[in-house]
Amino acid sequence: MTDAPAPRPLLHFAPERNWINDPNGLVFHKGRYHLYYQCNPDGVIHDHLSWGHASSTDLVEWDHHPVAIRNDEAGEIYSGSAVVDRGNTSGLGSADAPALVALYTQASKHPNHQAQALAHSVDDGLTWTKYAGNPVLDRGTGEFRDPKVFRYEGPAGSYWVMVAVEATDRQVLLHRSDDLTRWTFLSSFGPERAVDGVWECPDLFPLAVDGDPSDVRWVLLISLNPGGIAGGSGTQYVIGRFDGVTFTADADATGEAIDWLDFGRDCYAGVTFDGLAREDRTLIAWMSNWDYARYLPFTEGTLQHGMMALPRRLSLVRVDGRLRLRQQPITASPGEEQVTQGVLVDAPRAIGELPDAGRITVRIDTQEASGFRLRLNGDSPEGGGVVLAYDRGARRLTLDRRHGADGIHESFGSVESMPVSGGHVIELVIWIDRASVEVFADGGTRVLTDLIAPQQGRVLAVEGIGGEVRVDRIAVAPAG
Numbered sequence: 001m002t003d004a005p006a007p008r009p010l011l012h013f014a015p016e017r018n019w020i021n022d023p024n025g026l027v028f029h030k031g032r033y034h035l036y037y038q039c040n041p042d043g044v045i046h047d048h049l050s051w052g053h054a055s056s057t058d059l060v061e062w063d064h065h066p067v068a069i070r071n072d073e074a075g076e077i078y079s080g081s082a083v084v085d086r087g088n089t090s091g092l093g094s095a096d097a098p099a100l101v102a103l104y105t106q107a108s109k110h111p112n113h114q115a116q117a118l119a120h121s122v123d124d125g126l127t128w129t130k131y132a133g134n135p136v137l138d139r140g141t142g143e144f145r146d147p148k149v150f151r152y153e154g155p156a157g158s159y160w161v162m163v164a165v166e167a168t169d170r171q172v173l174l175h176r177s178d179d180l181t182r183w184t185f186l187s188s189f190g191p192e193r194a195v196d197g198v199w200e201c202p203d204l205f206p207l208a209v210d211g212d213p214s215d216v217r218w219v220l221l222i223s224l225n226p227g228g229i230a231g232g233s234g235t236q237y238v239i240g241r242f243d244g245v246t247f248t249a250d251a252d253a254t255g256e257a258i259d260w261l262d263f264g265r266d267c268y269a270g271v272t273f274d275g276l277a278r279e280d281r282t283l284i285a286w287m288s289n290w291d292y293a294r295y296l297p298f299t300e301g302t303l304q305h306g307m308m309a310l311p312r313r314l315s316l317v318r319v320d321g322r323l324r325l326r327q328q329p330i331t332a333s334p335g336e337e338q339v340t341q342g343v344l345v346d347a348p349r350a351i352g353e354l355p356d357a358g359r360i361t362v363r364i365d366t367q368e369a370s371g372f373r374l375r376l377n378g379d380s381p382e383g384g385g386v387v388l389a390y391d392r393g394a395r396r397l398t399l400d401r402r403h404g405a406d407g408i409h410e411s412f413g414s415v416e417s418m419p420v421s422g423g424h425v426i427e428l429v430i431w432i433d434r435a436s437v438e439v440f441a442d443g444g445t446r447v448l449t450d451l452i453a454p455q456q457g458r459v460l461a462v463e464g465i466g467g468e469v470r471v472d473r474i475a476v477a478p479a480g
């Protein structure tokens with residue numbers, strides 16, 4: 001028996017204490033990334049929702065700050081966003097010292113009522129004052145939430161746009177404002193595509209296709225719960241055009257109607273930073289799933305504490321004639337690589353030991369075999385850990401995290417599956433720590449994020465399926 005808590009996550013943002021869920025108010029301001037997040041200042045359950053706060057200059061090392069916006073008698077402080085009010089359109093700051101303005105959902109349970117409210121900060125995001133005229137956008141409904149605000153500058157003019165959801169209607173509603181306090185309706189999107197759950201935490205932003213500034217599309221992110229591709233919470237994205245009033249989805253090129261941001265169980269409520277250049281568009285998502293988030297074992301200072309997935313830089317790329325969102329994780333530079341090259345593998349074979357946290361880059365040629373298995377954090381080459389398998393015929397990667405999952409929650413022991421472009425050579429970038437794995441395939445256009453049961457083992461092993469495979473290169477590096 002040991003009383004020593006397991007080490008804190010090394011790769012991921014985690015709060016110092018208490019409950020955490022969605023990222024909120026992501027804004028880059030004066031050289032710092034501000035991350036607000038759904039927190040319970042008073043405990044470890046999803047209750048008394050308020051905005052916690054941390055900031056960072058590099059998205060790797062975080063400074064923790066006091067709770068920024070607290071729940072009060074008007075309701076809990078649900079998810080939302082923040083912008084720098086350049087031009088002082090709200091009158092809450094000044095022309096020289098623009099205020100930070102947050103739009104969040106004021107959520108009351110008795111009676112059920114959700115409306116959008118405003119708070120502002122004149123000390124660069126540390127302390128916030130709620131607006132006396134709250135709520136600023138009220139439809140008199142009970143499931144209207146998660147405002148994401150951005151500045152629209154385009155042919156239609158220059159004004160603030162808010163995307164928010166009528167969650168149970170599976171609708172994204174767009175409103176506009178000149179001063180962040182008075183909002184008028186523009187248009188709506190949905191219900192369509194993935195609708196087997198409530199819609200939450202939308203985001204809408206432009207990206208250049210293959211970096212071409214003359215070919216800009218808009219990406220609409222919609223989290224939904226349940227109904228995600230891996231079960232429970234998940235996020236779909238829709239690529240289209242936005243004319244300042246209406247978002248119009250592109251005609252689907254391939255017939256695959258739904259695009260998923262992530263094929264794992266634990267990437268939810270992801271939204272992007274305001275205040276960055278178009279080519280630096282960066283997403284942070286909560287690394288959990290409402291199927292079990294409330295039931296994960298909670299011990300102060302341990303890994304199952306609640307955390308964010310790795311921040312990801314987003315771009316749009318054309319793959320086989322179809323546009324896809326590409327995600328590239330942002331981390332400290334990893335340490336020295338241990339490299340294995342040019343090894344033929346049939347039966348399970350240990351490739352090395354994994355660090356507590358780090359990166360594995362993989363290039364395997366399946367040759368005549370039908371696929372391979374990679375065992376991560378195994379007890380031995382044959383057992384334990386999580387197993388990532390490639391099935392060449394099915395063109396799929398699967399991640400099996402059932403080992404050690406008994407007793408966590410009945411739906412935690414799962415096997416996830418992700419389509420990949422296929423072929424006999426597969427390249428992967430995998431970030432792993434004691435509590436999670438994030439798999440980037442097809443250059444980051446396919447991503448799978450899962451929490452994993454705490455594992456004792458450290459073995460990294462490879463095994464050919466239906467024949468011998470060739471490890472062209474596997475490199476393991478500790479997190480920097």
Ligand code: FRU
Pocket residue numbers: 021022038049078079105145146200201269
């Ligand atoms: C998404 C969500 C949001 C809501 C928040 C409450 O995970 O359900 O829709 O604002 O969490 O904590």
